Amino acid sequence: MDDSQRIERRLASLVSEAGGSGCAPGLAAAVHHAVFPGGARIRPHLCLAVARACGGAASPGALAAATSIELLHCASLVHDDLPCFDNAATRRGVPSVHRAYGERLAVLAGDALIVLAFETMANEQACTADRRLALIGTLARAAGMPWGIVAGQALECEPQVVLSDYQQAKTGALFAAATVAGAQAVGADPAPWRAVGEYLGEAYQVADDIGDTNGNAEDLGKPTGRDAELGRPNAVGHLGLVAASTRLQELVARARAAIPECPGGEELRTRFSGFTQQLLQPRRARPAA
Amino acid sequence: MDDSQRIERRLASLVSEAGGSGCAPGLAAAVHHAVFPGGARIRPHLCLAVARACGGAASPGALAAATSIELLHCASLVHDDLPCFDNAATRRGVPSVHRAYGERLAVLAGDALIVLAFETMANEQACTADRRLALIGTLARAAGMPWGIVAGQALECEPQVVLSDYQQAKTGALFAAATVAGAQAVGADPAPWRAVGEYLGEAYQVADDIGDTNGNAEDLGKPTGRDAELGRPNAVGHLGLVAASTRLQELVARARAAIPECPGGEELRTRFSGFTQQLLQPRRARPAA
Numbered sequence: 001m002d003d004s005q006r007i008e009r010r011l012a013s014l015v016s017e018a019g020g021s022g023c024a025p026g027l028a029a030a031v032h033h034a035v036f037p038g039g040a041r042i043r044p045h046l047c048l049a050v051a052r053a054c055g056g057a058a059s060p061g062a063l064a065a066a067t068s069i070e071l072l073h074c075a076s077l078v079h080d081d082l083p084c085f086d087n088a089a090t091r092r093g094v095p096s097v098h099r100a101y102g103e104r105l106a107v108l109a110g111d112a113l114i115v116l117a118f119e120t121m122a123n124e125q126a127c128t129a130d131r132r133l134a135l136i137g138t139l140a141r142a143a144g145m146p147w148g149i150v151a152g153q154a155l156e157c158e159p160q161v162v163l164s165d166y167q168q169a170k171t172g173a174l175f176a177a178a179t180v181a182g183a184q185a186v187g188a189d190p191a192p193w194r195a196v197g198e199y200l201g202e203a204y205q206v207a208d209d210i211g212d213t214n215g216n217a218e219d220l221g222k223p224t225g226r227d228a229e230l231g232r233p234n235a236v237g238h239l240g241l242v243a244a245s246t247r248l249q250e251l252v253a254r255a256r257a258a259i260p261e262c263p264g265g266e267e268l269r270t271r272f273s274g275f276t277q278q279l280l281q282p283r284r285a286r287p288a289a
Numbered sequence: 290m291d292d293s294q295r296i297e298r299r300l301a302s303l304v305s306e307a308g309g310s311g312c313a314p315g316l317a318a319a320v321h322h323a324v325f326p327g328g329a330r331i332r333p334h335l336c337l338a339v340a341r342a343c344g345g346a347a348s349p350g351a352l353a354a355a356t357s358i359e360l361l362h363c364a365s366l367v368h369d370d371l372p373c374f375d376n377a378a379t380r381r382g383v384p385s386v387h388r389a390y391g392e393r394l395a396v397l398a399g400d401a402l403i404v405l406a407f408e409t410m411a412n413e414q415a416c417t418a419d420r421r422l423a424l425i426g427t428l429a430r431a432a433g434m435p436w437g438i439v440a441g442q443a444l445e446c447e448p449q450v451v452l453s454d455y456q457q458a459k460t461g462a463l464f465a466a467a468t469v470a471g472a473q474a475v476g477a478d479p480a481p482w483r484a485v486g487e488y489l490g491e492a493y494q495v496a497d498d499i500g501d502t503n504g505n506a507e508d509l510g511k512p513t514g515r516d517a518e519l520g521r522p523n524a525v526g527h528l529g530l531v532a533a534s535t536r537l538q539e540l541v542a543r544a545r546a547a548i549p550e551c552p553g554g555e556e557l558r559t560r561f562s563g564f565t566q567q568l569l570q571p572r573r574a575r576p577a578a
Contacts, residue, residue: 105443118429144408146313
């Protein structure tokens with residue numbers, strides 16, 4: 001089974017189990033809609049790739065961490081799309097959760113996905129208790145306050161924002177969780193992996209900003225031009241298109257350079273080489289990292 | 290230090306730490322507003338009371354669990370008050386979070402509180418790793434799908450609802466978490482404690498429904514008559530006031546009877562005796578269980 005299959009199957013089983021046993025059918029459907037069909041699942045792929053680079057192929061702990069991270073990502077998309085934020089009508093080429101199921105179930109689906117992420121990690125019996133707790137700490141740091149994705153999203157409500165702080169929290173935090181968790185899940189030292197994830201996350205955010213400015217809605221599966229419309233921080237608006245593209249390349253190069261010595265380091269560096277182009281491809285068809 | 294002080298101090302330190310270190314100031318303020326000033330903190334008091342009854346006075350694990358449960362409760366209040374749900378202008382006698390800080394920060398404050406609850410439990414070093422994981426499982430079950438408070442809230446979006454299912458999930462789940470966690474935190478068998486919490490939670494919901502129908506907004510610190518207005522399940526609407534009051538008394542009696550043999554069982558039973566009256570008192574002044 002390849003990584004994509006492992007990720008999809010685990011997500012499917014988690015979502016189906018959570019939404020079974022007499023769960024409110026509307027909530028179960030909204031949660032399923034939030035997770036399927038997925039995008040490129042770039043964060044869980046990154047987590048598994050790092051676990052493999054650290055010598056832990058097919059680690060159950062890494063798969064639990066990878067899917068937990070994707071659940072947190074899906075939760076943030078559902079809440080970011082709400083009318084009070086982006087008021088996005090579409091996501092991944094289909095109606096956003098609040099358009100398909102209403103605002104109330106969109107709020108609750110996001111909440112339920114956050115809970116499910118922690119529950120998934122806590123329940124992974126194949127991983128030692130200490131590792132599970134460390135991974136839960138990594139998830140919490142990436143999701144919450146003071147610098148996780150929720151805190152990053154909250155910077156949109158501040159009158160002035162440092163762009164790099166915003167990108168680090170809003171996107172970098174969950175990418176960093178993916179690389180750190182990949183190492184933690186197989187017992188490798190996670191410390192050097194944080195920078196790898198942070199660089200990739202910032203690169204991803206810059207690519208997203210380029211897509212928002214220069215992409216088209218059909219390719220991206222979501223509306224474009226939203227940052228300018230909503231007055232949100234955007235690297236292209238901030239730096240211009242040429243400098244933003246240069247910045248993107250620099251960030252991927254830094255991520256490659258930050259990969260520590262590990263059994264599969266060379267393979268991972270090779271994989272990252274094509275990352276800049278992959279990031280700029282339409283989101284729905286983007287291959288995994 | 291009494292239980293109230295322990296609970297308030299721990300909550301204050303958790304909220305202050307999460308909102309420090311460069312966290313978006315609006316989010317930090319919204320989260321603080323969601324947690325302080327508190328209500329009766331009935332769930333964390335219940336958790337600590339059960340831990341004490343099981344022989345574990347002043348257990349750090351129980352305090353972590355108790356405050357985590359209160360954080361989940363605060364998160365649910367913030368999201369329940371949103372314009373798409375109750376559109377409540379006030380809560381605990383002050384403006385609701387979305388009125389004071391806007392809808393966006395209210396959504397994010399709820400999200401951040403859910404994350405903080407799990408983070409708090411994962412970080413409690415004074416508790417063994419296995420106990421922390423069991424307690425995280427208890428929190429997740431109470432909060433999420435298929436029968437936690439989020440799933441209970443989602444039943445409001447269903448065309449037909451069995452009242453007891455709604456009450457069990459919306460309120461009973463977190464009360465059950467409080468009693469179960471109190472036992473788990475001190476290494477006692479948690480199984481018999483679930484029923485105690487479920488009965489008390491249902492009693493609390495019935496009292497809340499009586500307050501919504503017969504109370505006044507100033508005493509309760511929140512608007513009344515909302516259930517009828519919003520077409521939500523309400524025990525008084527369903528059963529009538531007399532039968533609802535009888536039901537409340539029955540449920541508290543069942544909770545008392547379900548307390549298992551334990552070192553402080555008699556003291557706890559005595560404490561529960563006054564619970565019916567306490568539940569019917571104005572919320573802002575209600576003494577702890």
